[in-house]
Amino acid sequence: MSRVAVVTGGASGLGEAICAGLAADGHRVAVLDVDGDAAEKLATELRGRGAQCVAVPVDVSDEAAIDDAFTAVRTEFGPIEILVTSAAIGGFTRFDKITLDEWNRYLAVNLTGTFLSIRAVLSDMVAAGWGRVVTISSAAGQQGAPRQGHYSATKGGVIAMTKTVARDYARHGITANSVPPFAIETPMLRRQQAEGKLPPDEYLTQAIPAGRVGGPEDVAAVCSFLCSEAAEYVNGQVIGVNGGAVV
Template sequence: MNRPVNRAAPEQVSPGGDGSAGRVAIVTGGASGMGLSVCRRLAACGDRVAVFDLDGTAAERAAEELRAAGGTAMAFEVDVTDRALIDEAVGKVRAAWGPVRVLVTSAGVFAFEPFTEISAESWRRILDVNLNGTFHCIQAVIPDMIAAGWGRIVTISSSSAQRGSPKMVHYTASKGAVIAMTKALAREYAHCGITVNTIPPSGIDTPMSRVSQAAGQLPDNETMARAIPVGYLGSGADIAAACVFLCSAEARFITGQVIGVNGGAVI
């Protein structure tokens, strides 16, 4: 009588392999805010972290911070809308450290504009960075993960895509597409040992949100905190904690999920 084959998960096949510390990780938008928090946590876990950011000086400063704390890090000035630059940077990471195992796409931009005033240029820019940039980065690294039979991808979307945000139709559309892309990739590559999940933050105190507050586009922290069930704003460290778990071997059975980190603001 034939018995069903009990296939072991990748981490069980190769104990201490790709699911262990020392993996090669790329974080886009890694020089500040949530991206920097993710870089810090991954480096603290022993991963080798490549900091990708449009601001090359800030990326190098972030990498220096990680190295000073005992981590292994490199910095790259990368515009995520430029596929040639992405491929070049990924190639340098691969040449220095080996195949990429972890990718977190935190690079993003937003704008507050009434729908009737959104120009074609503004629409293209928001989608080019948030959606196309995510596409380019994932497509550039996923062959490494397919070859290894192991990989972790976490996209950073937004709660705006879950509940809608007035005067942010272009931003909301771009992040909604990121959620949809995450789910499709999760199904397409689950059999390869690759998990793909997304985190849609809300109520997080970041440098970008503070700029918007200064411009009068967002209320102050105290006002925003009152709208959050837990009663306070989150930080980049809260996003990083969830992200690092999703990138771990322990999260092997979680894929295609939207993991809200929002203090109960979106349920």
């Protein structure tokens, strides 16, 4: 069945693979991203593969812009039935060096942006009596991460918020689940390695029983399932895609 899907942070890394996966599943996909050019490039590529896809530039931390963006998706495709939130910023600062500005920016993009995105779709899903919400969180939100006090706090918040949405909206046919990756090969991971903030793969893989860094398609496959009809009875879960790094 073709549904209307929105992916925030859809223009890069995990979001890009999730958009491609949902488009391959036959859904109409809206790529929401602060990088409008990259979002348009992906939407054009997916349309070239026969998908119905639109790009909408938006900063997820901007309440008015989020409402405009989701309205634009409704105008293009109709009520929204699937939401995957992948937009986030990541970085490393020793806890006692995190400035209030930096803290607030992480909260605004990663936590408030996820809140605003979920809030924007719930009325459509309630009216339809069907909905799928998947939040991309992080292993950092499950177990903490060195020099990521701000980031891990936002991701722990995303996990708790997702569980609450699951409890509040289950009776409306809506599921909400969170996928916390550990180390997945994306521009974010490669950037952090290039800056020396994360160790190279040879070291990272020592913490991953599967023996390899994940690929974006590992995460996209699980998102596709969680957004499917078949996943109706999977709700409020934290489903790690991490090669066994967090058990």
